[in-house]
Amino acid sequence: MPGKDVLxxxxxxxGSGKRVLVVHRPRYDDWSFPKGKLDPGEHITSAAVRExxxxxxxxxxxxxxxxGQRYPVTGGRMKTVSYWVGRAVGDPDVSGYRPNDEIDQVAWVPYDEARTLLSYEHDRVTLREAYPLRRKTHAVVVLRxxxxxxxxxxxxxxxRLRPLLQAGRLQAQRVIPMLAAYDVTRIVSSSSTRCVETVAPYSDTTGWKLELEDGLSEEEASAESVGGIVDELIDGDESAVLCSHRPVLPAVYEAIGVEDPRLAPGGMLVVHVRKGAVVASELHQAR
Structure with missing residues (x-):
């Protein structure tokens, strides 16, 4: 019997000039995108950035x-690869990369060249899908x-003083690398304790300021207060997280213009925004 999928x-x-980052694997003598297997317990978003x-x-x-891609690998198993469009944070120079047995070349190549350089058709399909989405976006993360x-x-x-359970505190820890994967630099939260405790670990880890908003709490939220906060995040240019409560979230979704994904506690909806318009979204429920 074949085992579980390799994830x-x-x-x-x-990068600039419609260039694409590709890697060469000497073991297979192929060109592909940077990717790799998940570590035990690792979330797919964290794995993508780490790899x-x-x-x-x-x-x-x-x-x-x-x-995603799904194709057979050795041992009769299937491999499932999750992909995102990515952008370098900081200096994109790879000239100082040191070759090793796994990856011996890293290169920025023009899009047209990448279409022929890539070794596999499934990578060429993914490249064609990614190309229209290459322009810079920022993420607005809605977190319950x-x-x-x-x-x-x-x-x-x-x-408002009701705190998280131990399970909730564990969820707050798991959220840290997920928010980091989207380079979240703005943290906006309901002033209620259970919301503050959900995003405070990320603030403590990164040093980014935690902004508390009574207008996102169950007691004081209104369509006007929620809409004003959402509009500011959508119209901004930095990735942000907004943490609130189940009864308040429908107003958040309405202000964004997306359907209610029915987030479970600790779950997040990520909307990707360009020039004030949502171009894509994704759902990550808590584990």
């Missing part, structure tokens, strides 16, 4: 998601707070 992730990274950095030396941020104490078990009068 991998990577990115089609675009690109390990194989090219470049740190990237994820843009719009692409269709993690698992919290139940209202019935919370005996204090002020529900």
């Amino acid at each position: 991998a992730a990577g990115a089609v990274v675009f 690109v950095e390990e194989e090219t030396g470049l740190h990237v941020r994820l843009g719009p998601p692409l269709h 707070h993690g698992d919290a104490r139940s209202r019935k078990m919370w005996r204090r009068q002020d529900d």
Whole structure:
């Protein structure tokens, strides 16, 4: 019996002048995109960023998601690769890359050249899909707070002080590398404790300021307050996370102009925005 799929992730990274980042594997003598297998317990978004950095030396941020690839590998198993459009964060120079047994060449090549250089048809298909999405976007991440104490078990009068359960705190830790994969630099949260505790670990880890908004809390949210915050994030140019509550989230989705994905606690909807318009979205429910 064949085993479970081999899970991998990577990115089609675009640079200036419509150039594409490709790698050469001496073991197979092929040209492909940087990618690799997930580590145990690793999220696919984190794996994509890590693998690109390990194989090219470049740190990237994820843009719009692409269709995955699935093809047979040795041992009768199938390999499933998740891909995103990517952009380098910082210096894109790869001239100092040191060849090794896994990757011996890393190169930026023009799009037209990449279409013939890539060794596999499934990579050429992915490249064609990625090309129209190559322009710079920023992410707005809608995050539902993690698992919290139940209202019935919370005996204090002020529900805004209700904290996360241990499961919710674990969800908050898992969110850290996922937000980092989109290079989130702005953190906006309901002022209620359960939301603050969901995004505070990311703020503490990165040093980015945590902005608390009463207008995202269950008690004080309104269509006007939510719409104003969402419009600011959509019209901005930096990737951001907005953390709020289940009863408030429908107003967030309406302001963005997307359907309700029915986020579970700790789940996130990522919308990719260019010039104030949503060009793609993706859903990541908590594990």
